[in-house]
Amino acid sequence: MxxxxxxxxxxxxxxxxxxxxxxxxxxxxxxxxxxxxxxxxxxxxxxxxxxxxxxxxxxxxxxxxxxxxxxxxxxxxxxxxxxxxxxxxxxxxxxxxxxxxxxxxxxxxxxSLACLHASEAVIYGRFGYGIATSGATVRIDHPARLREGAEAGGAVRLLDTGEARAQLPALYQRIGLHRPGMIARPSLWWPIALNRRLSREGGYRVAVHTGPNGEDDAFAMFKSVDQSTAADPERGVLLEVRDLQGANPEAIAALWRFLLSIDLVATVSSRFRPVDEPLSVLLTDPRRARTTEVEDDLWLRLVDVAGALAARTYGPGEPVVFEVDDRLLPANRGRYRVGPDGAGHTDAGADLRLDADTLAMLYLGEWRASTLAQAGRITVVDPAAPARADTLFATGTRPWCGTYF
Structure with missing residues (x-):
């Protein structure tokens, strides 16, 4: 008791x-x-x-x-x-x-699903959460310029605090959830995300890109951090980019061009960017951009395994039967056939056995089943099954969340 x-x-x-x-x-x-x-x-x-x-x-x-x-x-x-x-x-x-x-x-x-950002990586696996997306910390050192043709024109403007609070929710919704792992930002998310950061103490500013068609299609939230010291009083400013979202690669590139053009900035830095974002090849000098860290970002939990598996699409190949164990939600336990035509319950024998947290790691396409099997996180019954699962769960776009909460 x-x-x-x-x-x-x-x-x-x-x-x-x-x-x-x-x-x-x-x-x-x-x-x-x-x-x-x-x-x-x-x-x-x-x-x-x-x-x-x-x-x-x-x-x-x-x-x-x-x-x-x-x-x-x-x-x-x-x-x-x-x-x-x-x-x-x-x-x-x-x-x-x-x-x-x-x-x-x-x-x-x-x-269907629950997700979180883990303060400690050893806690949430036992509750069925697994690392479902990764994020990169990138640094771009001055001077850095984008290659010609990287972005398709348009204009960038700065918003004042009132404009940012009024315009960003609708703009994020218009940009849309175009990568697996992106989440909607409901109305209650915005006050805690914006109010303190856009205050005088928070110091963040917002830039918005308007495309050639006259519609806003991207935004960036950023602030200046003074790096000068007594030993190095002329050291330039670090521009910290907190949130950069865009409807298409050209709009995102236009915002990077703007951020890299701000005077007196020595370095532009951003955490939790997409691991596959092509920053270095956008630049005339690719060595100006460095990925300094890749870390776990979104942790995912399948609350309804059958429903979640049935909702996503799969690549071509022979089906695989997964046997799932879920200690906290026993209704999820069982065997599931996953194939190009979808997923559902089955009485067939298992090809692979795994826990709920490992299934979550596979779900958005961030991890390969063969990698997780090599790490001992999947029990292999059929030796050919991990390769088949790799093909089934592979995605054309690497998953990314991009939202702090």
Whole structure:
């Protein structure tokens, strides 16, 4: 018997649980002014709290969104945007109870997928989450110029704070979920993403590209970071690009051209860019662009395995039967036939056996089944099956999320 209870939070518990999450993540104490700016983003639905003597000691938060999967389908998903436990209650089963309650609630609601960005990589695999996309940190050193023909014209303009808040939600929606792994940004996402960053303290600015057809088709959020020191007072500014989204490669290239043209900038840097973004070959000098790190980005969880497998498309080749084990959601356990014509339950014998977190790693196409089998994450029954699964799950475009939450 536990000495705490897990239940959905109420509206009155939004601020205490947000403060609890901030403490767990070692964030500065939130002021009333800041809460007024972002509080609407911390809505009670989708949040489960752990309570001892009616005081919050743990929280898991999520909001409803949608996610693009290979083939172009868009599925209902939950973006898990905060998990934390009070320091004196850790290692006592609180996170397990919270995550279990959240996942069972999502399953009852018919949510296909859940996703998160992991603060610690060792935590979420045991809850069925697997690394489903990667992100690259890129640095472009001055002087750097784009090659002729990399972008198709148009114009770039800077928005003031009010314009950015008014225009970016509709622009992101118009850009669309054109890569597997991209998620929709509901209205409650924008206040916490924009209000603090566009404030004087946040220091971010927004540039928008208008295409030759007169329609806005890309935007970038960025800020200047002073790199000068007493030993190097003339060192130029670092331009940190937080969010760069575009409807097509030409519009994205136009924004990179603009960012690289800003005066007194020594380096342009951005984290969690698509690993396959062709930055170096966009430049006249490809050595100006460097990928300094590739790290895990979006972690995915199939809440409804049958529905999620049936929703995406597959490459050509012979079918593969997967036997899936799911400790937290037993309804997902079973064997699934995956082939060019789709996926569904089967009574046929298994070719490959794997857990829910490994299936999540395969789902968007980021990982090859043969690689995961070599790592011991897949039990191989038919030696020919990993190669067949590689072909089935391969995607023409590498998955990418591109949204912080």
């Amino acid at each position: 536990t000495d705490f209870v897990v239940r959905p939070i109420t509206d009155d518990e939004r601020r205490p649980t947000f403060d609890l999450l901030g403490q767990a993540l070692h964030s500065p104490q939130l002021s009333d002014e800041t809460w007024a700016q972002i509080g609407d983003s911390w809505a009670a639905p989708g949040k489960f709290g752990a309570f001892a003597d009616d005081r919050p000691i743990g929280i898991t938060s999520g909001f409803a969104t949608t996610i693009a999967v290979p083939g172009g389908a868009v599925l209902p998903a939950a973006a898990v945007d905060g998990v934390g436990v009070r320091a004196d209650w850790t290692r006592r089963g609180v996170v397990t109870a919270l995550m279990s309650a959240q996942l069972n609630d999502l399953a009852e609601r018919g949510t």
